[in-house]
Amino acid sequence: MSIFEYAPAPESRAIVDIKASCGLFVNGEFVDGHGTPFKTVNPATEEVLAEVAEANDADVDAAVKAARRAYDKVWGPMPGRERAKYLYRIARILQERAREISVLETIDNGKPIKESRDVDVPTAAAFFFYYAGWADKLEHSGYGSTPLGVAGQVIPWNFPLLMLAWKIAPALACGNTVVLKPAETTPLTALLFAEICQQADLPPGVVNIITGAGATGETLVGHPDVDKVAFTGSTGVGKAIARTVAGSSKKVTLELGGKAANIVFDDAPIDQAIEGIVNGIFFNQGHVCCAGSRLLVQESIADEVLTRLKRRMSTLRLGDPLDKNTDVGAINSAAQLARIHELSDIGEAEVGTGDGAGRWSPECELPSTGFWFPPTIFTGVSQAHRIAREEIFGPVLSVLTFRTPSEAVEKANNTPYGLSAGVWTDKGSRILDIAGRLRAGVVWANTFNKFDPTSPFGGYKESGYGREGGRHGLAAYLKGADA
Amino acid sequence: MPTTPTTEAPAATAAAGPAPGGDLSDVTRSDASLRRFLHGLPGVDQVGAEARAASLGTRSIKTTAKEQAIDLAIRMVDLTTLEGQDTPGKVRALASKAMRPDPADPTCPAAAAVCVYGDLVGVAKETLGSSGVRVAAVATAFPSGRASRAVKLADTRDAVAAGADEIDMVIDRGAFLSGRYLEVYEEIVAVKEACGPAHLKVIFETGELQTYDNVRRASWLAMMAGGHFIKTSTGKTQPAATLPVTMIMLEAVRDYREATGQMVGVKPAGGIRTTKDAIKYLVTVNEVAGPDWLDPDWFRFGASTLLNDLLMQRTKMRTGRYSGPDYFTLD
Numbered sequence: 001m002s003i004f005e006y007a008p009a010p011e012s013r014a015i016v017d018i019k020a021s022c023g024l025f026v027n028g029e030f031v032d033g034h035g036t037p038f039k040t041v042n043p044a045t046e047e048v049l050a051e052v053a054e055a056n057d058a059d060v061d062a063a064v065k066a067a068r069r070a071y072d073k074v075w076g077p078m079p080g081r082e083r084a085k086y087l088y089r090i091a092r093i094l095q096e097r098a099r100e101i102s103v104l105e106t107i108d109n110g111k112p113i114k115e116s117r118d119v120d121v122p123t124a125a126a127f128f129f130y131y132a133g134w135a136d137k138l139e140h141s142g143y144g145s146t147p148l149g150v151a152g153q154v155i156p157w158n159f160p161l162l163m164l165a166w167k168i169a170p171a172l173a174c175g176n177t178v179v180l181k182p183a184e185t186t187p188l189t190a191l192l193f194a195e196i197c198q199q200a201d202l203p204p205g206v207v208n209i210i211t212g213a214g215a216t217g218e219t220l221v222g223h224p225d226v227d228k229v230a231f232t233g234s235t236g237v238g239k240a241i242a243r244t245v246a247g248s249s250k251k252v253t254l255e256l257g258g259k260a261a262n263i264v265f266d267d268a269p270i271d272q273a274i275e276g277i278v279n280g281i282f283f284n285q286g287h288v289c290c291a292g293s294r295l296l297v298q299e300s301i302a303d304e305v306l307t308r309l310k311r312r313m314s315t316l317r318l319g320d321p322l323d324k325n326t327d328v329g330a331i332n333s334a335a336q337l338a339r340i341h342e343l344s345d346i347g348e349a350e351v352g353t354g355d356g357a358g359r360w361s362p363e364c365e366l367p368s369t370g371f372w373f374p375p376t377i378f379t380g381v382s383q384a385h386r387i388a389r390e391e392i393f394g395p396v397l398s399v400l401t402f403r404t405p406s407e408a409v410e411k412a413n414n415t416p417y418g419l420s421a422g423v424w425t426d427k428g429s430r431i432l433d434i435a436g437r438l439r440a441g442v443v444w445a446n447t448f449n450k451f452d453p454t455s456p457f458g459g460y461k462e463s464g465y466g467r468e469g470g471r472h473g474l475a476a477y478l479k480g481a482d483a
Numbered sequence: 484m485p486t487t488p489t490t491e492a493p494a495a496t497a498a499a500g501p502a503p504g505g506d507l508s509d510v511t512r513s514d515a516s517l518r519r520f521l522h523g524l525p526g527v528d529q530v531g532a533e534a535r536a537a538s539l540g541t542r543s544i545k546t547t548a549k550e551q552a553i554d555l556a557i558r559m560v561d562l563t564t565l566e567g568q569d570t571p572g573k574v575r576a577l578a579s580k581a582m583r584p585d586p587a588d589p590t591c592p593a594a595a596a597v598c599v600y601g602d603l604v605g606v607a608k609e610t611l612g613s614s615g616v617r618v619a620a621v622a623t624a625f626p627s628g629r630a631s632r633a634v635k636l637a638d639t640r641d642a643v644a645a646g647a648d649e650i651d652m653v654i655d656r657g658a659f660l661s662g663r664y665l666e667v668y669e670e671i672v673a674v675k676e677a678c679g680p681a682h683l684k685v686i687f688e689t690g691e692l693q694t695y696d697n698v699r700r701a702s703w704l705a706m707m708a709g710g711h712f713i714k715t716s717t718g719k720t721q722p723a724a725t726l727p728v729t730m731i732m733l734e735a736v737r738d739y740r741e742a743t744g745q746m747v748g749v750k751p752a753g754g755i756r757t758t759k760d761a762i763k764y765l766v767t768v769n770e771v772a773g774p775d776w777l778d779p780d781w782f783r784f785g786a787s788t789l790l791n792d793l794l795m796q797r798t799k800m801r802t803g804r805y806s807g808p809d810y811f812t813l814d
Contacts, residue, residue, distance in 0.1 A: 004548065004551060004552065004555070004765060004766075004769050004774060004777055005547075005548060006542065006543075006544060006545075006548045007544070007545040007546050007547045007548040007549070008545065009543035009544070009545045114541065118541075267525075267526070268525065268526075269525060269526045269527050269528035269531065269532075270525035271525070271527070271531075271532070271535075271734050272527070272528040272531030272532060272535070275531060275534075275535050276531065315770050324541075324542075324543035325542055325543055426525075426526040426528075446528050446530070446531060447530070447531060
């Protein structure tokens with residue numbers, strides 16, 4: 001117990017007005033859905049926040065038709081410089097309403113307010129600013145300037161607003177219109193974004209938001225009048241989508257799972273590497289597809305790294321996500337919590353308690369309501385263990401060791417995934433060498449989990465295909481470009 | 484308190500003493516071995532270190548925690564006057580203020596020490612009497628450190644003889660930057676011997692050392708040489724104390740304790756003027772080195788204007804109102 005206990009510092013939720021019942025956003029208006037409404041809860045308290053409409057086949061069709069009309073009549077023919085004005089306007093409104101959006105995101109998702117406030121919302125605004133800049137310069141992109149048409153987009157629950165921005169900003173900049181389905185556990189910021197579209201006077205139908213679960217997404221993806229499918233989520237669903245659209249003329253980008261290696265060499269700046277390990281796996285409760293969930297540490301410094309890592313983990317503050325001092329928030333849903341428990345239990349059985357192996361969490365009290373899982377590490381993990389191969393999507397780190405740079409690269413690449421990786425060393429030549437040999441879409445050097453609109457993001461192998469962000473992100477939304 | 488290292492044969496005896504986490508006694512055998520050791524310490528990534536310090540600076544400290552923090556910070560202040568124009572009158576005034584920072588509120592704790600030039604130690608000592616507030620004196624040709632070893636040692640002995648409880652020495656940055664680490668080490672050992680019973684704080688002038696790698700190396704050097712405290716700056720050079728530099732030093736004392744079992748204090752000095760800043764430093768102490776360092780024996784602020792802001796915030800928390808600066812004594 002510290003002699004310097006921080007008093008609670010909760011962000012007020014009075015700034016957010018949540019409607020008891022939410023409709024779909026189609027053709028610039030909020031309308032009723034015709035499916036069975038569902039509830040969205042605050043994962044930190046299990047409090048029901050709102051009842052959300054479910055879009056059935058007819059609703060999806062209406063949304064796609066509205067998008068098609070807007071594409072043909074308004075958005076497609078509009079000059080890029082005009083489209084840019086709307087995107088800039090949206091970006092500025094996101095900034096102006098940042099506090100409101102952050103609080104709503106935290107309530108609906110369970111992530112700490114400091115992350116929604118300092119990462120999600122500013123980065124979402126940055127994506128709109130960045131792609132606004134491209135809208136009138138597409139002919140210089142190298143991909144031409146002809147849009148695809150209507151984009152059907154399905155996004156996950158880990159970064160609800162940020163993933164929306166990654167999808168909508170480039171699509172609109174290139175002249176496409178969109179129908180977007182947020183995840184069923186985190187629909188509220190997307191609906192707030194719909195209000196922002198109204199506030200920005202975005203022409204009706206350019207952005208449509210339909211809520212629902214897997215079935216709604218399936219209908220959207222399979223709709224014959226959708227020209228482009230963009231999906232971020234699990235590899236399983238990604239494969240199903242790939243099968244659905246196979247043989248059609250739809251263009252597809254998929255951002256799927258990962259099991260990233262975070263490689264720490266013995267000459268690494270060690271205290272910063274510890275921060276990077278913590279940030280790599282405990283940021284956003286580990287609900288990050290590019291999370292550094294496999295720590296590969298050089299055997300010669302493994303003990304020291306583990307000692308420091310455990311000490312640092314003991315200072316993580318878990319609890320009320322609206323508290324500005326909270327580092328680790330709530331697990332997004334009961335279902336996800338169950339999966340994390342299942343895989344962790346498997347991990348415990350796999351690694352046993354032998355020499356240096358085992359499961360470890362810092363002492364921390366978990367709140368009695370809501371969905372919570374303590375930051376956890378597994379030591380003594382080998383490549384053959386399931387916890388080293390399967391994506392857990394939670395605050396669970398597997399620690400493996402290596403002896404030589406080649407062994408590090410081999411182990412890092414020995415995974416069905418390939419979304420991201422991290423390299424920690426003080427030696428610049430080694431960074432370049434290792435980064436070039438890693439089969440991963442993003443390689444961070446002496447940092448981790450950094451997102452920037454100018455930088456492309458995407459994966460190899462089962463982590464999907466296509467790139468989002470940067471100039472490369474335009475290719476996914478322009479005709480004739482290979483995404 | 485750290486144990487006093489033997490100083491008869493400085494080159495052979497490290498300050499380390501028993502070393503549960505690693506044997507440091509061989510390190511100071513030669514310039515080459517000392518260099519190998521210091522350059523073998525893990526590097527510091529500047530971007531990462533600054534990002535971490537910035538994130539520690541965003542901790543939100545409210546009411547009860549803030550009350551505790553303000554009183555703790557007051558007890559950690561080394562109230563400082565280091566001007567060419569210092570007079571006995573000025574030092575007496577400062578010493579009175581250190582003993583009773585807020586005459587209107589007897590519950591207000593005293594500062595840790597007053598920090599003065601060596602020639603004014605006697606005045607400070609006389610005023611402070613048995614109040615428990617300590618007298619710190621800067622010595623060793625402060626602030627440049629540019630004098631012969633004999634002059635530096637005489638400067639130190641002079642201040643100790645006048646009654647200084649603590650000596651703030653500056654390292655020879657010239658020797659450090661040109662890689663003559665053993666020379667710096669031996670000088671610290673010699674000054675420490677000259678200190679006798681007085682505690683030794685070793686000032687790096689981190690604004691001149693420039694890199695975080697240098698700050699980490701200087702920290703280990705000073706700790707191995709037996710410094711009781713490591714201190715960022717003289718306050719005469721910009722930048723003086725910064726949060727990232729202090730964080731690197733806190734990591735060093737934490738690691739040093741792990742390696743040797745001995746605790747060393749940290750003192751950021753210069754440029755810390757507001758309660759808000761002071762609290763950021765306390766958060767960093769708490770989360771980097773650990774709560775054991777949240778004590779005036781192990782953490783100090785070298786400051787002249789910080790105290791009044793702490794007093795103003797303290798009064799605000801008690802009364803709910805801000806008083807103007809005229810409600811607090813100048814010094």
